[in-house]
Amino acid sequence: MTLTLSHKDVENLTLTFTTEFAASVDRVWQVWEDxxxxxxxxxxxxxxxxFTKLEFSPEGDARYFMTMPDGSRAYGWWRILAVHAPHRLEFEDGFSDDSGEPVDSTDFAxxxxxxxxxxNGTRMTLVNTFKSAEQLDEMMKMGMEEGMAEALGQIDAILAESSVSR
Structure with missing residues (x-):
């Protein structure tokens, strides 16, 4: 994987990641839908x-938690807005409580x-749009840019595996 771009645009309230993979669009799509x-x-x-729930369809929900190095958990939710397989996915992403319910259903990106x-394969572009400069700044302070770059760096190993051996 080549991280070809990580760009913060305060004026447009976006944080964009562009990556390229030596795999087909269909194969890269699988790392989202599975x-x-x-x-x-x-x-x-x-x-x-x-992920404790993933309804991969428009108006579907996802619930997940991330386990911190100290064993604590941070919880999140998605509301899927659009699925146009295998080329486009849109979703809202926010923080949730440990039951999976949004902490604030209006506070999401x-x-x-x-x-x-x-x-040479597939270009994947993720455009994260925030509601305010403050929200964007807060996510940057939480390490979103570095964390997402590290997360995306794990996809190559998954793509190298046979899609049958999920």
């Missing part, structure tokens, strides 16, 4: 994710994932 593959990379290596065929 919860067992998704949880192997959604989060940096030291903060693994566990939106993520748009686009997969496109390029010469």
């Amino acid at each position: 919860p067992r593959q998704l949880e192997r990379w959604w989060g940096p290596p030291t903060v693994p994710a566990t 939106t993520c748009a994932v686009t997969l496109e065929t390029v010469e």
